[in-house]
Amino acid sequence: MRRRIPSIEALVAFEAAARHLNFTRAADALSLTQSAVCKQIAALEDYLGVPLFNRVKKRISLTEAGAVYAKRVSEDLDRLERSTISLMSHRGERNVLELAVIPTFGSRWLIPRLAQFHAANPGITVNLTTRSDPFVFTETSFDAAIHFGAPVWPGAVSHPLFGEELVPVGSPQLLATHPCKEPRDLIGLPLLHQSNRHAAWQRWFEAAGVKDVDVMGGPRFDLFSMLVEAASAGLGVALVPRFLALSELESGQLIIPFDRSLRSEMGYHLVYPDSPSTNPALARFTAWLLAEAAAYRETMSPAETARAA
Structure with missing residues (x-):
């Protein structure tokens, strides 16, 4: 027909x-x-x-x-x-993996580790495209996706990677101008928000014992990478996943004024269609990624590890 x-x-x-x-x-x-x-x-x-x-x-x-x-x-x-x-680029060989990833996770956690994958699998190419929302695999060319959320994706197999804990971070220069002796003192500083985590700061303050305060005001940023950059530039205090700001924390560009974390109810997952795959690159990447995630969980705090199960 x-x-x-x-x-x-x-x-x-x-x-x-x-x-x-x-x-x-x-x-x-x-x-x-x-x-x-x-x-x-x-x-x-x-x-x-x-x-x-x-x-x-x-x-x-x-x-x-x-x-x-x-x-x-x-x-x-x-x-x-x-x-x-x-x-055309790969002459029809099934050695290419089309992967959808969350932007900041891809740039800050996955890409720095990809050299290890390529060293062990020199014939495989991994193409990354940013996608933040779930989609139907049959309507795209993606072989797999890494997403943040509940471990449920219709028509897909889901592998948990690890959880997430949010911590407040700010530049030393900003925090020096506004000494904070207790969590409530942060309210006097600009609070930076991630656009899709509207109630994160509210929940963090409540977990820290600070109730009946309105902390919804402040600039909003679409990506956690933007939040990290904004906090580093002294625009305010951001609430971000600890593992996404490790570089800035280790260099002293950012500091954590109160090491009180907010554990997310969701986690990071690798998902791919539940139909049998004929792409050997997917099987190799899955095995490598799960091993990397397991190794990474060993370095994580209990709050993050708890969401990886």
Whole structure:
């Protein structure tokens, strides 16, 4: 049965026009004439039976259906391009692992250790792409993912790596200007928040015996790496996973004013589809990562280790 898919040329022209919202700029980006782009889009709209653009004089805008379709087509073309480049680069050999990772975990914990994996597995390439939210494996080109959360991922096998404890960190210079003798004193300093951990500071203060205070104010940052940098720059005190700030703590760039930790209810996990994999790179990476995580747990505090089970 023939697939009901428009021509790739039409989809590429539509994606470019939707991205630029200008047929001329889309044509320039594709090294085509404006007429050729317009013909491809007209043919696509005719094929779909749905208008994709509103045309008012010389200006265009996406229709509601066009906006939805543009997002999906862009994602599909990106996925097709990645798959094509991967196949071309490695001549079809199954020695490439496509891994989705949490940004700060990837840059601060995983990447510094990857040289060891490559030394033991010189023929395997690990490609990293940042993804923070769960997804359906069958809708992506990923072989596996490392995520933070509950050990549940639909349609996937989950391996716990380790847990997490949050500790307050600040620059010595900032804390010198505002001496803190007890946890309550931190309220007088700017408190830096991670965007997805809205209640973390509230919970930390409650665990430290400081109740009935409003600590929701303060700058918010999307990534823990941003929080670490902001705290190092003296913008305030951040609440971050201890293992993500080890370098700055060891160098003295950051200090922990009160070694009271907040244990997270969740942990880090390696997940991959529960269907049998034909990619030998995944099996080797899984064995290596679990061994690295086990070795790392030996160096962790009891609060972190407790969430690794």
